[in-house]
Amino acid sequence: MIVTTAGALRFTDFSVWYGARQALHTVTIAIEPGIALALIGPSGCGKSTLLRACNRMTELVPGTRHTGTVHLDDGEIHAREVDVRALRQRVGMVFQQSNPLPRSIFENVAYGPRLNGVPDGSELTDRVTEALRRAAIWDEVADRLDDPALALSGGQQQRLCIARALANDPEVLLLDEPASALDPGATQRIEELLYDLRGSVTIVIVTHNLQQAARVSDRTAFLYDGRLVEVGETSALFTRPREAQTEAFITGRFG
Amino acid sequence: MSSIVSPTVLGAPSGRRERRVPGGHELANASRTAQRRQRTDRLATLLIWSGAALALLPLALIIGLLLVRGSAALSVAFFTELPDLSLPSGGGIANAIAGSALLVGIASLMGLPIGIAAGLHLATHPHTRLSRISRYLSDVLNGVPSIVIGVFAWEVFVRPVGHFSAWAGGLALAVLLVPLVARTTETVVSLVPVELTEAALALGFPRWRTSLQVVLRTALPGIVTGALVAVARIAGETAPLLFTAFGNAFWSMSPDEPIAALPLTIYAYAGSPYEGWQTLAWGGALVLLLLVAGLSVVARLATRRQLSRVGAGR
Numbered sequence: 035m036i037v038t039t040a041g042a043l044r045f046t047d048f049s050v051w052y053g054a055r056q057a058l059h060t061v062t063i064a065i066e067p068g069i070a071l072a073l074i075g076p077s078g079c080g081k082s083t084l085l086r087a088c089n090r091m092t093e094l095v096p097g098t099r100h101t102g103t104v105h106l107d108d109g110e111i112h113a114r115e116v117d118v119r120a121l122r123q124r125v126g127m128v129f130q131q132s133n134p135l136p137r138s139i140f141e142n143v144a145y146g147p148r149l150n151g152v153p154d155g156s157e158l159t160d161r162v163t164e165a166l167r168r169a170a171i172w173d174e175v176a177d178r179l180d181d182p183a184l185a186l187s188g189g190q191q192q193r194l195c196i197a198r199a200l201a202n203d204p205e206v207l208l209l210d211e212p213a214s215a216l217d218p219g220a221t222q223r224i225e226e227l228l229y230d231l232r233g234s235v236t237i238v239i240v241t242h243n244l245q246q247a248a249r250v251s252d253r254t255a256f257l258y259d260g261r262l263v264e265v266g267e268t269s270a271l272f273t274r275p276r277e278a279q280t281e282a283f284i285t286g287r288f289g
Numbered sequence: 290m291s292s293i294v295s296p297t298v299l300g301a302p303s304g305r306r307e308r309r310v311p312g313g314h315e316l317a318n319a320s321r322t323a324q325r326r327q328r329t330d331r332l333a334t335l336l337i338w339s340g341a342a343l344a345l346l347p348l349a350l351i352i353g354l355l356l357v358r359g360s361a362a363l364s365v366a367f368f369t370e371l372p373d374l375s376l377p378s379g380g381g382i383a384n385a386i387a388g389s390a391l392l393v394g395i396a397s398l399m400g401l402p403i404g405i406a407a408g409l410h411l412a413t414h415p416h417t418r419l420s421r422i423s424r425y426l427s428d429v430l431n432g433v434p435s436i437v438i439g440v441f442a443w444e445v446f447v448r449p450v451g452h453f454s455a456w457a458g459g460l461a462l463a464v465l466l467v468p469l470v471a472r473t474t475e476t477v478v479s480l481v482p483v484e485l486t487e488a489a490l491a492l493g494f495p496r497w498r499t500s501l502q503v504v505l506r507t508a509l510p511g512i513v514t515g516a517l518v519a520v521a522r523i524a525g526e527t528a529p530l531l532f533t534a535f536g537n538a539f540w541s542m543s544p545d546e547p548i549a550a551l552p553l554t555i556y557a558y559a560g561s562p563y564e565g566w567q568t569l570a571w572g573g574a575l576v577l578l579l580l581v582a583g584l585s586v587v588a589r590l591a592t593r594r595q596l597s598r599v600g601a602g603r
Binding site: 129 | 416487
């Protein structure tokens, strides 16, 4: 396993408000480079907000404000000189609902590199090929790169979206319930892919599926009501939770 | 449910639970019920069919009458010559066809970019104060009678310069065009899933490139269709042209002078005492109808082609 040294995320006393409603309360958490962190907790607990704060997608909601800091490696991501576009290329994102653009398979993956000024030609083709390989979908699409992306199955579309994010060669990959709309077979492929990606990119994954969190992550963070209740090694958190709330959640007593 | 209603009452639902072998009179009842239902069904079908036919009848009559009376006027001269009272045929209406093209062209060049830009803004920033106000105003503008738009255009574009002109006519049509296009554009653009916008933004696309390359490109077929339908609609407008473009019996392609237009020619010649000119009016009406119908068909085809190609092509 190649362990990357880039892609460390550090939230310090980080709070987020949507208008008057506070979605995150002074969250402090450090995510080491190259690990896979699962975010678990009941609906509305702030998992997605924490995830979307990593690449400043929270700002798309009008009336959002925050306090505290988020560091990616050594830089504060909200600093004035930070280019949010460059940030989003370093921190890729995959959504709950697969969202390929209505273009060809190739075009979808080429979007990121093209935006970075990679001209059409062998370099672009190489970047696309490598991203599709890393996302474990190359064998299924190699001979039909010009087909519409929307013709792929749901699971393939989701892996294509992962490939699209990987084509920017990001340091961090954010996934917001990436398998919740997929059947068990497709879910398994995504999980295997995430397992293989560990070490080469920092992964933060929101999931409602606790077994999935246990399978794909090194560390797990439990959020409740906008607060970080507990974070630790996945195996430890699921077998010996320190907090009563965590135990109640993972044993299915609420949430 | 217990059987309160006797099954001998025609059409009453039988609530019987227990299974029984039906007796002779019950079978007769059942078949009578079936017959009654069949009659009701036929009657309802007939009523609906005749309602639909009645609604389409005026359209069929208009098209039929236009084809019969209008096609009599069509000839090479009709499309190439000017109106001429000395000829029994009345000459042609080349000036009106060309004038309508110029007027619609001016209106489209001015109205379509503004309307599409406004619609794009309404769809991408739906809740800002500017959007709320302009959405309301464009609905109001859509409801303003076109003759009022004509009076407005006369006051603003004709009176200050002191004469009628194609500019004034085109501007009046553009005023009609903007709210139509803005609202259809808003509708089709807001149909673009928000997930696509998020996908592009998460890849590092700036807002403006997301709007242009993802949102606009995805919604383009719908925008084109909306624009074509709106252009077809204003091409047939008469009232806004009465005191702006005014009409012109002679050949003019100068935007600074009064200009002929198909609807104006139809209006003027249909009421004239000369049979040749009345025939010209019929012919003009047919040409106008074909132009508008043609634009609608093109709009339909464009949409269908795009729909079947969604996502295809690199």
